[in-house]
Amino acid sequence: MLQGQKALVTGANTGIGKAIAIALGKAGADVVVNYLDGDKAAIAAVAEIRDAGVKSFAHRADVGAEGDVAAMFDHIVREFGTLDILVANAGIQKDAAFSEMSLAQWEAVLKVNLTGQFLCARAAVGEFRRRGVKPEISRAAGKIICISSVHQVIPWAGHVNYAASKGAVKLMMESLAQEVAPQRIRVNAIAPGAVRTDINTAAWDTDTAMQSLLKLIPYGRIGEPDDIGKAAVWLASDDSDYVTGATLFVDGGMTLYPQFASGG
């Protein structure tokens, strides 16, 4: 499905990013694993991707640092010749009650979750435009998938920095999609709900936590990283060639106002 395509997944050594990177590899893409902390996990992710018979390498870079992102794209073009798919996934949480939230916590989250997606998307658009459409590879000149969150629409007390970053990603993605559609660049988002990863262990690792989490999920199960991986493969492939500016919610119904299932 993605044979001959080159993909970059940011924050790909763990969690959702890792699952996306492996799914893209299984679909035939060569995959760059970006990461910041955790060399061992990055090496392990690369090995798992290569098991699919595709090329892969890891590149350490802070997606919120302009120079790091420029160096990473130089490396990708040197190794792979070009880039066809960017999955802007790297994201963090630094939770605090609003009055106690430090400027450092606010800025750290905005830097990775928003500025990081901006810098990577800007570099990707530059490369997509330079290369243009290669019909034998894909109908599009390039595909960008922003990993957002249900919290691009669901307000989240105690996580104001995170919700603000994801709300901003939504309009960044849509505005960018509008701007680059004439160049045949597709820009979409995936908004995961609760997915079993390290970022939210506290929400699922005890029975009590899981029971209270499941009240928010009509479909009655927590998401697994591969649920997001499969959605990313579709959005990266020509099967979704007429889809741009869309957010695909992969959340088991978390955004369906489950509290209103009865009453109201």
Ligand code: BGC
């Ligand atoms: C957050 C998780 C949370 C989920 C659902 C995600 O974007 O990173 O911590 O469990 O949204 O609330």
